[in-house]
Amino acid sequence: MSDSTLAEGSCPPLATQPGDVRELPESERDALIISATQVDGQWVILSRYGDDIWQLDGFTSNTQASHKRLDFSTVPQAFRAVMKAILYRYLRRGLGRGMGRPKGNVLRQTITDARPFLRYLEVLKLDHLGAVTPMVCATYVAACKAHRQTHRSKGKPLSQNGLRGRFRAVEALHELSQYTDDRMPQHPWPETSAKAMAGLIGSGAPHKLGGKTPLIPDDVFCALFEQACQQVERGQQLLDLRDALDALAEQRKGLSRWGGIWAKNSYLDTLGWEGGLRAFLKALTHLRTACYIVLASTSGCRNHELANVLSGAHHRTQDDEGTVYHWMRSRSDKTDAGIHDWMIPEAAVRALRLMERWAAPYQAMIAAEIVQRRRTSSHDPQIAEALKHRHALFLGVAMGGNQVRTLSNSTWCYHLKAFSKACGLSWDLASHQFRRKFANYAAHSRFGDLRYLKEHYAHWSLDMTLGYAMDDSWGQHLDLELYDDIQAELEDIKLGVVDNWLGDAPLAGGYGRSIKQWQREPQNLLIFKDRASMLKSIAESTSIRSNGHAWCTADDSGCVGNTLERTRCGNCNNAVIGRGHTAIYQRLYDDLKGLVHCPDIGEAGRHRIERDLNRCRDVLIQLGMEPGALIA
DSSP states (O other), X not given: OOOOEEEETOXXXXXXXXXXXXXXXXXXXXXXXXXXXXXXXXXXXXXXXTOSEEEOOXXXXXXXXXXXXXXXXXXXXXXXXXXXXXXXXXXXXXXXXXXXXXXXXXXXXXXXHHHHHHHXXXXXXXXXXXXXXXXXXXXXXHXXXXXXXXXXXXTOBOOHHXXXXXHHHHHHXXXXXXXXXXXXXXXXXXXXXXXXXXXXXXXXXXXXXXXXXXXXXXXXXXXXXXXXXXXXXXXXXXXXXXXHHHHHHHHTTTSOHHHHHHHHHHHHXXXXXXXXXXXXXXXXXXXXXXXXXXXXXXXOOOHHHHHTOBTTOEEEEEOTTOOEEEEEEEEEOGGGOEEEEEXXXXXXXXXXXXXXXXXXXXXXXXXXXXXXXXXXXXXXXXXXXXXXXXXXXXXXXXXXXXXXXXXXXHHHHHHHHHHHHHTTOOOOOOTTHHHHHHHHHHHHHHHTOOOSOTTTTTTOXXXXXXXXXXXXXXXXXXXXXXXXXXXXXXXXXXXXHHHHHTSSSOOBSHXXXXXXXXXXXXXXXXXXXXXXXXXXXXXXXXXXXXXXSSEEOOSSSOOGGGTTOGXXXXXXXXXXXXXXXHHHHHXXXXXXXXXXXXXXXXXXXXXXXXXXXXXHHHHHHHTTOOGGGGOO
16 A cells, blocks of 8 residues: 555546556556545545555445455466556546446456466466467367366356356457557457357347346245344343443453453353353354344345445334334445435334444444544544444454454355354355345235245235335435346246146136137147247236235236135136145135034025035136045
8 A cells, every 4th residue: 555645635636647558657657546545534545556456446345355456466477567557447447338437346357357368378378468369369268168167166167157257358458458568469259249158148148047046945034034033032132141241341351361251151151151152152143144134134135235234224204194114224336326215124123223232332343443543643544444334233353353344245145154054954045145035025925925924024015115105305215126126026926827827737717717728729829939928928918916726817906706705716707726726725625515514504604605615626626636536
């Protein structure tokens, strides 16, 4: 880091710096500013061109410190100078085609993806980009496709996105090197692109492959959410005990470190706490994870959006009918979206309140760090960094010291896996999976099939996510992309349902029988170019929702078959009943058989039961059950 400090209140002269370093004297070039930050109104330079490590900005608060810099010592020696010139140009002007300047993570990913290519050139005894030809690039493409990974995915080839990243980095080297003294003379693969060579166009296009984020299975999610809720409910008692231990430590601060640990263990023993201080600290960590799970599951926030949640993020509004809405405010750094409000249930409010208490000692540690750094040097750039985390909730002590910062995404994935393992689960849990699970649950709520966790969400209806209440300040900055995610999940659900309808299994219900009759006419199928087009057309043109015992295709939900008279769906022209509903109608049929001979139901009651028995019997026969098995 450079020690030079700019004048107080002035802006660093980044805008006046040249767009590339060609023809600059070495001393002038090495003095160029790469990054700077404001510390108490004064600009402090973080990195200059001549530094071996460039400190970058433009990262989310959940990015670990080691990922916020470019280390040129990791680049082959022969290419370090040109890579500096290339990345400086990228930083100042971005790529062509109207693209803006890159954020820090994009720069870091570029150098990461370019390193394998530069090492490949090194193996070929090439020491400058001017020697690179399309033939060299073609052999590199073949090498990447033949490469097998050696780390987590040991033995597996690079993914399509991994290949695209490597190939795109080579394209960037070609474009940006034109503004250096070592130009790559030709496009690496004329008349094609990185995306095409990675197989990500045509049938391999991302929008045709579907989402890559795995959907947490219902049983796994139920177990996780239930355990998280239980820990949140017990959280205040755990924090009471933490405060008591802190008070004990204050009383005995003259003891050695090990003496303090012994005193805390003794105190925990008197309370019957099993496992001592180590188990207690683990429980505190799990409590933080439990709060994260509740908030991520009920808000649909991304990891960095929860990392940006600060003390005082909760607010409530009330509509004209007295309905109370709870909101959580945070900042989204995706595409510079800015401040967002997420509607949350009361369970999430409790988790927020608990995290405010949980984080208080850590926030105090950051405040003390800021005071100490100001005493040592008022220009210390870590002051500005610490201020970014001062009021955050999801904090932790960084490895190897007493510095407190917002937890990184990779650290969260570690703790989530540990929590999952403690629940006896083997699912490979990751932070980004909760957003898709939220969208999927919201889609099922809108679809009508509330399959799990309804009791945990208490008075909260996910329909609220589709119609936020507005007021003058809260509820105006909504996560609109979450709407798109919910809609995408809903479309997937409907496609899956229609796909089952058009399979070989029989269907009952008036609309179900019509579908099977329509399907038997070849000319009806010929109007579609393929099965996928047919499924999409039917799913988009048909109103589909589940009422638990059938799929209803009516335009409204006013039919009593959805609520009071469920057996009506067997003959309804809007109903589709599949084999997945067989157990429901079998149970209805068995229960009705037990009632038909009751002496106190009267003649009208007996006629009603016989009518419903016949309806259930007809449905079961249409679904493939032998009539002989249904004789009363």
